[in-house]
Structure formats: C-alpha cells, structure tokens
Amino acid sequence: MRYFDRTGLYVLPLFLGLLFFAASLTPTLIPRSWLVQGILGGLVMGVGYLIGRIGVSLWRLMELPEPTGRAVRIAQVILGLPVLPVLAGCLFRARDWQNSIRERMGLELVDSIYTVRIIALALAVFLTLVLLGYALHWLFDRFRTWLYRYLPERTANVAGFLLTVIVVVVVTRDGVLDRVIAGLDSSVTVAQNLFDTAPPRPEGVRPAGPGSLIDWDTLGQPGRNYVTTGPDAAAISAFTGRAAQDPIRVYVGRAQAETPQERADVALAELIRQGGFDREVLIVAMPTGTGWMDPGAVDTVEYMHNGDIATVAVQYSYFQSPLALILETRAGLDQAEALIGAVHSYWRDLPKDARPRLYIHGLSLGAWSSMHGTDLFALLDDPINGAVWAGPPFPSVTWQRVVASRNPGSPYITPELGEGQLVRFANHYTHAGGPEGWGNMRIVFLQYSSDPIVFFETLSLYRKPVWMAEPPGPDVSPFMRYIPVVTQFQLAVDMALANTAPDGHGHAYYGRDYVGPWVAVTDPANWTDADTARLMAHCDGGFDEGCVND
Template sequence: MLGVMFFAMSLTPSLIPRGPMVQGILGGLVMAIGYLGGRIAALIWFAVDFPRLSQPTSRILLLLLVGLALASLAFTLTASLTWQNDLRTKMGMQTVDSLNAVSVLVVASATFAVAFLIGASLANLFRSIRIRLLRFMPPRRANVLGLITVVLILFVVTRDGIIDTVVTSLDESYEAAQKLFENAPPRPSEARMTGSAASLVDWARMGQPGREFVTSGPDAKAIAAFTGKPALDPIRVYVGRANGRTPKERADLALAELKRTGAFSRKVLIVVSPTGTGWMDPGAHDPVEYMHGGDIATVATQYSYLQSPLALILETNSGLDQARATLATVHEYWKTLPPGTRPRLYVHGLSLGAWSSMHATNLFRLVGDAIDGAFWAGPPFPSNFWNYSQNARVPGSPWVLPKIGDGSLVRYASHVADASDAEAEWGEMRIVFLQYSSDPIVFYDPRSLWRPPPWMNEAPAEDTSAHLRFMPIVTQFQLALDLALAFGTPEGHGHAYYAQDYIAPWVQVTAPDDWTAKDTQRLKVHCDIGLQHGCKNNGLNPSD
C-alpha cells in the first residue's frame, strides 16, 4: 500500500511536463521505493520484536490502508491530466486530450516488476553469501559481513567495472567518430581561420563541434549589413580534445593560435567552456559578434566527447581541469599586455560549460588584474559560485530570480528579465546569470529527498505549476527525471536557452559602444529570422 501511495504521488506535477511512458517509468520506480520502504520498516519491526496486531485489528487496518491508497490513486489519476496540461499551456506546448491511464499503469507495472526482480536477485545474493559465512561464524556476524560483501560487490561492479568500461568505450567511439567524420566540411581556405593550412590547430583532429564553430557565424559583410557600419571578421579559435594530450597542452595551443590570429588586438576576448561534447551554442555567440561589430575573439577548448549529463557524472574533473588550464593560460598572458591596448576579457559557459567556467574563475581571476566580467547560462546546481551567489540574495527576492546586493557586481536574467534592473550602476566587473525558472538542471536539489528546495516555498514562477507540492522521496525522483527531460521543452523554458534571451545579458556584461535599446530589439528580430547566419537557435541540442 505504501508503494501504491508513492505511485499516486508521482502523478502530481513537477517542473517538466511528462508523457505516459515517462510517467509510467517514474511511477514504477517510486512504487518500488515505497514497497522497499515498507519491507524495511517491517524488517525492523520484527527485528526489535515489537508486538504484532491481532488478526481482526490488522484486517481493519489493512482495509483502511487499501481504501486510502486507492482513493489517493483515483484522485491523482483524475487530476493528473489537468495538472500536466496546465504546465504545457504555461510553456506554450500543445495540450493532450487523454492521460492514457492504461499505458501509464502498464509501464509502471513493468518497471516495478524489473525493480522487484533486481531487489530479489540482490536478496538471494545476500542469502547465498550468508549461508557460506554461517559455516565459520555466528549468525549476527554473518549478517553484517554478508551485507558488507554485497555492497562492495555492487560498488566494484558498477564503479570500477561497468562504468569505467562504458566511459572508456564511449570516449574512444566518440573520438573515432569526430576524427573520421566523413561529411566534415573542407578545411578553411582563409589563413585567418583556425584549422586552415596556416593554423597551428590540426583540422583533422579538431572534431565536428569545433569545425562547425569556426566555420559558422556572421562574417564582416553580414555584420556590416546589420549595423550599417564597417565591421571586422570575428576571430574564433577552437582546440579539440585530440589536438593535445593534456589540458595544459590544449590550453597552450589555444593561446598560440590566439596570438597567431591577432586576437589580443581585438576589443573583446571571450574565453568559453563548451558543453560536454564540445558543442558551442550559436545563439550565444553570434549575437555578441554582431553587437561588437566583429571586433571580438572567442576561444574554446574541448575536454570530452560525452554528452553533458554523462560528462557531468562520469568525467567530472575533465571539464574542470580543462577550463582552469585554458582560462589561467589566457589570463596570465593577457595580464602581461598594456592595459590600454589589450582586449576586455570575459568568460562564458552554457550548462556544464558554465559549471566548469565558474570553477576556473577563482579568486586569482577576480582580484588584482581581474577579468572584466562573466556571463553564465543554465548553471548546473552543483556550481559552487552559483550556490554562493544564490545564498547571498537579498531577503524576500525570489530564489529563481534573486537580487544580489545593489546589483553592481552580480545580476540575474531569465525569459522575463534582462539583468538591466538594479539599484546601482555596474561596477568595474560585471557578472550575469541567465536561468529559467523551470530549468531542473539549475534548480534540482539533492536534499529534496527529505526537504523542499527553497523555490518550492515561494509563489510559483510564470512557467511552473501552482499544483506543485513537496513530497519526501517522491519529489526527489520527480526532479531527477526532470533533469533528463529538461532538453525537450520549448525555447525559453526548461534547459532550452536561445538567442533572444542571450542578447540583453550580453549587452549588460560587455557594454558595446553606442548600443541602444532599439539595437537590442533589432538584433532580437534579426536573430529570430536570420537563418542565413545561424543566429537563430531553437535551444540546446538534446544530443549535447
């Protein structure tokens, strides 16, 4: 009955709308957790020799529990369609006519059965080990050592066996695919471009994301046509994972290529940490090149071939090490240049790139001869710098769009705010976070297993459900599943960041010369319809 109650609670809404298949998987998993919790409670009850209820009393209690569980299930099944459609409407998604309750129940039952079989297999493994240990030791010791043995076996198999093998094979396969990409565009013919015959970066080893980045984006002609003023060709430098054996080698190569291309003579230089696969969002980079008339250089170094969720879990240190090496190398050289002639230096990252970029932007980058600013979009919840900023919010300001001090150093933007509203003018350094209130990558909270995240204690945001309620354990699984669904939302919601919401924050951070609010609006329109230069972006590529 506890399992059925958990299943009923799983039908309540969370941050991302769910279809019948996803809802069934979620329901089956939390049902298994509820069932396991009931079994553990019973085991403890009998282990400490608590009294058992009489048969008549236990039957009455059972009937009450069955009635409560079934009533809860009936209510949530009936209301779930309304809840999900309400969330879809707020995100501009098409509503559905049916919950497909039969499909949900079938998938949930199958998922529960699989989880039950896994649990039964582990229980049998424990019993088998315990029986063998009983030949040499008393029962209590056999129980403890048997449990420890099972835990160790699981740890070794999953962490040091299966996971390591999967990570290695994935990295090797992605590396091979990116090196031998048969449909790759030809090497750039212009010597100024990274990957050309004159470049220090080997085109064959750069990989697909890097090739696409350096060969796309607006050129001087396109920028001049938009601004009505003379423009330069933006400089884009990209170093692939296979272009160097270590993070330091790749960072040194990136610096050498920046010098070769004359990047340090530009007005603006942006050091970017890409997503897990090395992908660079055109919606983030094309607009800022327009607003600075092409007098800008951007550099990025790839650290993984894995998709961002896998890279976050399985290659945690790779992104952090590479981001730290790249920013340190570029910043240390930049500090040696005369302040009056060197470019303004900014850092940027999206999603996992934001996390690694924040890690690299340590105290040494923020004091003394510091960087000029940072723009981080969709910062993942483990990001230390983001968490520090969030917890420093002005009391009473919402968790999803907080105010930090007087706004002279740190500001926030979203699909309903552009980081222009603050009590004070910008200081010497400008930092902006772009985050959507419905983005679980940002607002997932591991502690939601036993307590509500801070944003759940506040009034619902524009694109979150008014019916969202905290439920111990169940909410944790709902938000965890939302992480996987975050890439499939319409632009401007979930983890689908796009050009229109990058533009105004970039203006706030980089302060382009002679730029007006009308220019911002013109660029938004241009990026919405200007497909010829890739300025439009419909959100983060799900494969990245």
C-alpha cells in the same frame, strides 16, 4: 505479519508504493510523456515499497509485537481505504497537471496521457525491481548460509551483507556499467570523427587552416561546426549598416594534446597568431560536455560588437554534460583553470590601454567549469571585465554563494544582490537591466525558472527546496507540490529531460535571451534599445538562422 510472509508479498508496503506512484503523477518542471511517466511511476513505486519493507524489518529487529489474523486485516482496510481514492484522483488529474506545464511553455495541450499505458509500464518496472530485490536477497542468503559454517550467526549476517554489496559494486562498476560507459564513449567519439558530413578544411587564417597551430583532424564535429559557422563581416555589416570585421574564433579539440595545460597553451598561441588580443573584446568560453558551443550565445555578441571580437574555447570531454559531470568531474574544471589562467596571465601583462576587454562565458557544465576556473583572488590585482554564465548547474559553489547572498525578500529564482553593481540575474522574462549602474566588473547569470539543472537539490529527498516555497515562476505549474522522496526522483527525471523543453524554458537556452545580458555586461558602443529589439528579432529567424540554437 506472518500472513504477509505466506502470501509472499508485504501488503502494507505495497500501499505505500501505490501512494508514491500516485504522487509521481503530480507536475514538476518539465512535461513528461506517458513513457517517461510510466518508468518514473514504477521506479518510485519500488522505492515506496522498499521503504515499507525496511519499516517492517526494523519493526521485527526491535522485536515489537506483530499483529496477526484479524488485526492484520483491519490494518489493511484502515491503511488501504485512502489509497485507491488518492490513486484514482491523481490519475484523473494527471492530464490537467501536465497541460498546466505545457500551456505555460507554449506547447500543444494533450487530450490524453494514456493512463492504461502508464499503469502497465509502471507495473512492469515495479515487478522488475521486486524481482531484482529478491535476487539480491537470494544472493545474501547464499552467502550467509555458507558463512554460518565458520562464523557466529550475527557476524555471518554482516559479512554476507558486505559480500553482497561488493559483488553488486564489482558487477555494476567493472562489468555492466563500465561496458555501458565504454560504449557511450566509443559512440560519441565516433560521432566526433564523422568527416563524411564535415565541412571542408577552412582557408586563410581561420583555426585549423593553413599555418594554424591546431590540427583540423582533432576538432571533432562540435569544433568544426563552431569555427566554420557564425556571422562573417558581410553578414554583420548587412545587419548593422556599418563596416565590420570577421570575428575570430579559436577552438582546440580534446584530441589536440594530452593534458589540459598543453591544450590551453595551443589555444593561447593560436589566439595570439590570429590577433585576438588586438580586438576590442575577448571572450574565454567553456563549451558543454560534448564540446558544443551555443551559437545563440556567441553569434549575438559578435553582431553587437561589429565583429571586433575574438572567442577562444577548448574541448575537455566527449560525453553529454550529465555524464561528463558524473564521470569526468575534474576534466572541465582542470581545463577551465588552465585556459583562463593562461589567457589572463598573457592579457594581464599587456598595456591596459592596448588590450581587449576580457570576459568569461559558459553554458551549463561550461558555466560551472568556467566559474571554477575564474579565480577571483588571482584576479584581484587586475580583474576581468565581466562574465555571462547561462544555466549554471546546481553543484556550482560560486553560484550557490551568490544566491545565498541575495537581498532579503529577493526571489530565489531571480535574486537581487545589493544595488546590482556586481551581479545580476536574467531569464526569459527578466532582463539584466542594461549597461547602467555597474561597478568595475559585471556578472550576469542567465537562468530559466523551469531549469532543473539549476534548481535541483540533493536535499530535496527530505527537505522542501527554497524555490518551491515561493510563488512559482511564469513557466512553472502552480500545481507543483513538494513530496518527500518522490520530488527528488521527479526532479532527477526533469534534469534528464531538461533539453527537451521548448526554447526559453528548461535547459534550452537560446539566442534572444543572451542579447540583454551581453548588452548589460559588454556595453557595446553606440548601441540602442532599438538595436537590442532588432537583434532579438534576428535571433528569432527574422533575417537568417545565425543566432538560433541547434
């Protein structure tokens, strides 16, 4: 392999990198633009090259014979001949693969994937990663050469490697990464406080209005939008044809108080002040990372209960959900425990015949945190009435346990548990089965078969996920295949793009798909299948934009 050293490039690892690039063109859950595909292709090409380089290093470490001269050239030909046809074939089919996803999601088909752009960008990303690798190797050489003066060679090599790792960690954690995070936090915080486009301070008994315990200045844009929008009594009455009430919405911003418990206490006090416990239905909802509350989830249930409903929520982060999940993992969990615990404790002490039915709700990171905060053991003596959790993130232990308990032969993407008396699943194509046949508690998971936030698996680096071994969902490409290592990176990119999917796919949950789960869980009085169809049409924009997601 000395031939490789003279060229400055390991040819056989490069072949592996090219195969990884070709494999990255295969479809997964979310459509990819040429820009995203180019970056992904360059990244996995670098990973394949790195794996090949590690293989060469291990070969040498074991002091195995190294081929030279003609043997090297023969190895290059034998291993390289299949690479170009595979690469050409994948580039040729890439457009059809992407269109197979777009067609199932109702998107316009593309005529070109801009192959030249993809290749150019992938090469640029790959070369950048190679240069970065050489820079790290140079730093390692400098460290170990210096340490040779004081330590035995093997010890110096280990110490030099550790010093290189420490430098990288310090630079990324306390340097570049910290500044990026701080910049994101600052920019989002500023966006939360943009008052030039904010609605006016609400009047009456609405949250943050006169007499409220909530400071209007602490709500941020998501909180202000939430408490000042949604259907009022007039809009609900116009839809139902019956007298209606103004729904109660209580929202506490993260800046309201320092600790999760203090914010939960303010939310509970405001909920009591507004008469939330006098309503027929009470929902404790956890927002997404930024504090956003999905109007499609809340508006729908307010319509079906004729406004006789109260919802309480508390913000716990300013970050987008993926960043909040990584950087503020405990923030949502701690806030959910505090809020759900405070509301449930107060509700539990009320007379059973004079208190609202209590439900839990969350979307995405809000689903994960609210599942965590719903301590089923604490609820055994006086359980809640149910929950609707949408887009539960894959790390959620509760969701994992439920899916693992599915009936034998039940699909992973739409599991069935027992007779469906406690837990049911719904998506864009399958509803929760209506309000009949339940036990004392009703839980519905709303999850789309193309949602990578739900179906990502960390072990997909080397093991095919269960759901990929089953027939694909209706909006999933039939050409999707599991490829070790590459699939992991594809699904990670899918997670970053999950919210760019059209409504009803990926992680873009929207109003009409909440209607069935809320009907099944809350069983609204005098509700019919015709009402469900009308409300779905309403959420599609048949009357106004009240139920359509931002």
